Amino acid sequence: MGSGSSSPVKSDYSPPISFHSQGPTEYIGGVPGYTVLDNVWYNNKKFYFIGDDHGHIPNNERLFTASTGWGDGTKDVVTFESKKDGPDVEGGGGITEINGTTIFLNDGWPGSWSGYFMYYHFASEIILGSYSVLSSIHKPLPSDLKKPWNIYKGLGRRLALQESNQLPLVSSANKVDVGLANRILFAWEWNWDGKDGLSRAVSEGLVGKDGIIDPAGWREMTNTNRWIYFERLLLTDRETAHRNNPLSQVWYKMALDAYKLAPSPNSLASVREKFLNYYDIPIQTRHRAGKSIGNKVKVVYADRQGSDRKFPDKTHQELLKHLKRIEEQGKAVIIDAKLENIDLRGQFELFSDADIMFGVHGNGLTHEMWMPTGGIVIECFPKTTFAYDYAPISAVLGHQHLIWREDGEFPPEDWKPQNGGNGNALHDGTRFPLNVEVFSEWLESKIDGML
Template sequence: MNRRSSSPSLLPRPIRERIRFLVFCSITALVTFELARQGVYHDGTVLLAADLDDHGHCSSAMSRPSRIGGGTPGFHVFENLWYHDGAYHVFSDEQTEIQARDVVGGALDLHFRPASERPNIGTVNETYCFAGTTALYNDGSSPDSTPTLFEKYYHFAAENLLGTMAALATFDFPPQGPLGWWYRLTGDRSSTIPNPPDRLVMPWTNSWKDGYGINELVVNGVYRSRLRVKEDWEEIIRARSGPDSGSESGSPWIAFEKVVIVDREAFVQSSSSSSSSASSDGWNKLALPITSRAPSPYFWTPTRRAMMSYVAAPFFERALPGARLGPVPKVVYIDRQASKRRLRHEDHLGLMDTLLSLRDSGRIAFKHAKLEDLSHAEQVTMVSDADIIVGVHGNGLTHLLWMPHGGNVVEFFPPDSFTRDYEVPATALGHTYHAIRNDTIHPPEQWVVDEPSVESLRAGMDLPLDTDFVASFLGDLVDGMAIKTSYL
């Protein structure tokens, strides 16, 4: 009797075939997920962000009806949004409670129209399309508009950019590819981690650079230098206008495949309404309503990773909030003594003595940061592995955006003043925030009841600081970061 060279399979052939099929589908899904993580779905295929062009080419995806993601006043997410002749157009049969005034302000309008009225890309030859995801900073459409504030690093990055990423994490759409079914099935957005937008468009202004050049670092690092400003927008309209534009006026249609509209004017308009949730807390911080809705601090991770890659700095993550990243906690003191808003000289010296003593005793690693002496890349790199950032209220604290989430931010105020400028982004990114007024910690339960007093924050004031109190506070804070957990 001849024996078979191999033992018979324990499973019937139909089951084996099904297992092979499931394995194939699983591998395909994993590959698709990785591609989608790096890029965007585009016309049924995956198009990596690096391959996106800004030549206005339109795909068949642009012919679909608009989709309304949602948002809060000042930040709203749409798919297939159109612009034409001074107005934005949503072509959708979806029912929505969104008010146009919460989306766009100034001299612009937003119209909600039936899907059947959307332009036909096949017959409108002069349509210009922005593929992928666009951050649209919409302020400055009229001379009477609310100031854009783009020329301030804090507003540009810690409000507009941070709010954009929070909006994408909170109100984004289910994927168009194979993973869409899982997204719809679970309805869980806590793991939604959006990639930075493919470009930044500011159609109504050419003014966005701050006096220190940090905003240029943000545009280059996060948006990969893909920027369109007023002069570019006007050139698009001029080049595409004419008899083939598909409109009686001759003006072209401009389409956005996915867009986050950021509009401070709309936020201000909404905040002036007594019924607005944006005004209910009284702080009038543009990014506060949207970041309060974000599912987790991790929504910022790809943005921070992009910046670290651009400045060639290591990328760190904190496995547990409040844990240190290295052998000892790293403290970065942002020194404002060369500016007009600063600590009293003797108190600055006392703070330095405390920090140097902690360093010399081996309890901390210490970086004394005089921003005026550092390049932009060095400024970002110095906080890439920071555990604690310390400083007087000021623009330099915006660098907390680049500290791994779960750190500590210590901000010094005059005794009679407080504002949530840096508390809002710190909290959104999972940092523990500490406001110190001379010899007192200003507790969170008082933030919502105090009127934001900014008089004492005006330039030209020397702030008092009880250095004995701060020495005790910092010692306890450092000792509280006893656990070391980090990974690259």
């Protein structure tokens, strides 16, 4: 069973029912692929909008991508239907109430690609995109509004007769932060945690172990005729994002339009703080963007020499010698971080107080999510390639993102024309050339600027 669905707490409801569903289904905000809805019901592979007027809710094309088949042999289609008078639970399997905010991941059904098993695609596209949207939502949860239950004729009395299970909030605080999620629900993707355990580690850091509902847990919750009630639902859907969002279409990155909704990098500070608190990592902040946290600049080199995407070995050794010389001057601490040799908590802690991080294009740069706002991220490419993956993460988090290609800085005005050029060089084992002397001198100037 999925951990988030184990041992649900039985709710003690008595007439008149004190149920968290406080009204009709409402569209709260977001963009296609990251849509926030309140008071949504689910039953037998269908979502239901409850109430009289759903004209303000985006149409299905902008909400969801439906599957036409399932691995268990059924041909049900997950879709949305309107239902004026609420769920008919009489004689059914009862109700499970999922309160707080749930991030519902719709990718991973047969025929779709999720990328959840890869750190970059999960952490930055799914998680950072979702939290960027949530940071723009200021409307209280329905249960916080404390409205009387009076919208459906007789529904409260009918619900009171049913067994109702409630998944508790996963929160140590009395006041729920509407910008944070209470759980992450992996509905269909059975291989979501298939690479290094990073997707699970990120999920646990943000919602706790009990806040994860995996596909086994979701199947167990929904294999009867029970109705599932979501107080607040954030629907993430890769295909929907790519179909509808202008920036996603230009750059082929699903989260770019979602990032734009974050009011400022500071609006995402609570996400980083909650994550680091979970792993008992001290929270460091910088007093001023572009300046070091301490008396020395902490530089982390994300070393990929154990992979196929790397500098030539001779170039790498020369780079290490230059980095040591810079460090010996006493103005920087430079760490050669072979991440495959560091446990996950150690990786998160390593970047939690970094001022500058650099390395060749790759998953390790996703760790900029845990670096204090206002740092510098340096991404290295061969001259013939560029991919707009980590630069937008830096933008939403308030870091300066710099691209270095062999012997010079690659200016932002050239990013769009060359995006995706010769992409094979990122995957075919091509070594990344680097003019070590020129790069080291340039890196030293960036260090000096942070002091």
